[in-house]
Amino acid sequence: MNHERSIMGTEGRDYISAFSAQARQAILQRADNQCEAHDGGCGFDRLEAAHIVHARGENYNSPDNGQAVCRPAHFDQHLNHVDPSLTDYQNDWAAQQIWLRMTPAERQYYITHQ
Numbered sequence: 001m002n003h004e005r006s007i008m009g010t011e012g013r014d015y016i017s018a019f020s021a022q023a024r025q026a027i028l029q030r031a032d033n034q035c036e037a038h039d040g041g042c043g044f045d046r047l048e049a050a051h052i053v054h055a056r057g058e059n060y061n062s063p064d065n066g067q068a069v070c071r072p073a074h075f076d077q078h079l080n081h082v083d084p085s086l087t088d089y090q091n092d093w094a095a096q097q098i099w100l101r102m103t104p105a106e107r108q109y110y111i112t113h114q
């Protein structure tokens, strides 16, 4: 049993929890339900409220700290580890969770547009 890894995993889940429902709604409305990573060009309408900075603090749940992006874009952000406030483990965990909730069409879009 790898005890250290299980502790890190617990921290990872806690550390990168989602925006509140209210903040999420504000982020998606501000973006007019268009993917902000692709200026709506990807055509996906099931968008995620993605954190810009994942460091815990006053601003963590602020809509100012979020952007509306499609799942392929959100996955790409984590695969490329664009936020240095996440550890490698937290970032990899986040990427894995996004990949698991992506539809086949979203995965195909990611594969053909990377």
Ligand SMILES: [Zn+2]
Pocket (backbone or CB within 6 Å): 035, 036, 037, 038, 042, 043, 044, 069, 070, 071, 073
């Ligand atoms: Zn997109």
